[in-house]
């Protein structure tokens with residue numbers, strides 16, 4: 001199992017918990033020291049440095065992963081960044097560009113680089129990490145929300161195209177206490193990481209695995225439009 005962004009937050013917890021269930025896990029990200037912390041003292045856990053923002057890095061990285069772990073059959077596209085953006089005047093859009101490259105092109109490129117390999121494996125699965133904000137936008141992070149809505153849509157197309165070959169699962173977290181944005185790991189009203197992960201792992205172990213891993217706290221976002229609450233939820237989110 002390969003988990004991008006496995007050096008911290010949700011990715012690290014997924015890595016440790018899937019490893020505890022008996023999986024060999026490779027964690028990948030830019031900061032080697034964070035990856036080493038994740039795998040410290042564990043057998044069958046490996047750390048590999050990659051910057052998913054760098055298009056030149058992804059194919060060689062995927063080739064190395066396959067060469068070193070030829071039985072790899074699960075990819076978790078978890079790496080992501082979230083930046084605030086002020087759209088009220090013409091501004092430097094570097095944050096928007098980096099967000100699209102990391103959160104959207106990163107998973108597209110890495111999935112593409114691993115598709116032939118995954119299709120050749122039994123029980124192959126791709127998990128794409130979206131967000132509750134894919135379904136209702138938080139106006140302060142417009143490009144972030146847009147990349148997550150795009151990953152939701154892309155996952156549905158991939159699921160159809162790879163039907164019978166690779167299973168596609170979407171993990172859509174609510175607000176969780178991690179270091180995704182400064183101060184978020186202690187922010188009130190955000191779900192403690194451990195509570196989130198307990199619920200997530202229970203859902204992952206349902207048979208069959210749900211197509212979307214949705215904890216209770218994300219349902220008000222996921223189903224806002226279907227349930228006729230979309231405008232209210234947009235307003236509520238943006239007051240926060």
Ligand SMILES: NC(=O)c1ccc[n+]([C@@H]2O[C@H](COP(=O)([O-])OP(=O)(O)OC[C@H]3O[C@@H](n4cnc5c(N)ncnc54)[C@H](OP(=O)(O)O)[C@@H]3O)[C@@H](O)[C@H]2O)c1
Nearest residue numbers: 005008009010029030031051052079080131175176178180
């Ligand atoms: N926490 C929440 O409230 C929440 C809610 C909804 C969705 N999510 C999603 O959950 C995923 C994990 O986020 P998190 O909350 O666990 O935050 P986090 O701790 O900041 O994790 C993000 C991870 O992505 C890695 N990453 C970022 N840019 C990268 C790049 N260019 N190349 C390789 N790795 C990169 C980071 O490692 P390096 O910096 O070492 O590269 C980091 O380990 C993200 O996709 C996020 O959008 C989180």
